[in-house]
Amino acid sequence: MEKIKVKICQGTTCFVMGGDTIKAMADALAEKYGDKIEIVPVRCLETCHESDSFSKAPYVFVDEEVVSAADLEKVINVIESKLK
Ligand code: FES
Structure with a gap:
């Protein structure tokens, strides 16, 4: 089974909006x-540059799905839906 790729943004906006949460999230996941998953730290993928998106950081990308205002619960929900 192919691993689910969890890309965790390490860009400045996401870090400012949730740096501690993001680090704890990576460890918990x-x-x-x-x-079952591969955690990949990534640089800003510019999702935060889209209009009105700044306040929705931090971003996590689960395969191709974007999780905005990401927290552990939201990311787990997406991963679980992909594991079904
Ligand atoms: S800093 Fe995370 S998407 Fe830009």
Whole structure:
């Protein structure tokens, strides 16, 4: 089974909007899903540059799906839907 790619934005906007949450999220996801997912730190993918998007950081990308105002619960929900 192909791993689900969880790209966690490390860009400035996402860091400012949720840096501590993001780090804790990466650790929690790695512990929960092990080798079912691949966590990939990425630079700003410019989603935060789209109009009106600034306030929706931090962003996490689960495969091609964008999770805005990302927190652990939202990301887990997306991962779970992909594992079904
Ligand atoms: S800093 Fe995260 S999408 Fe731009």
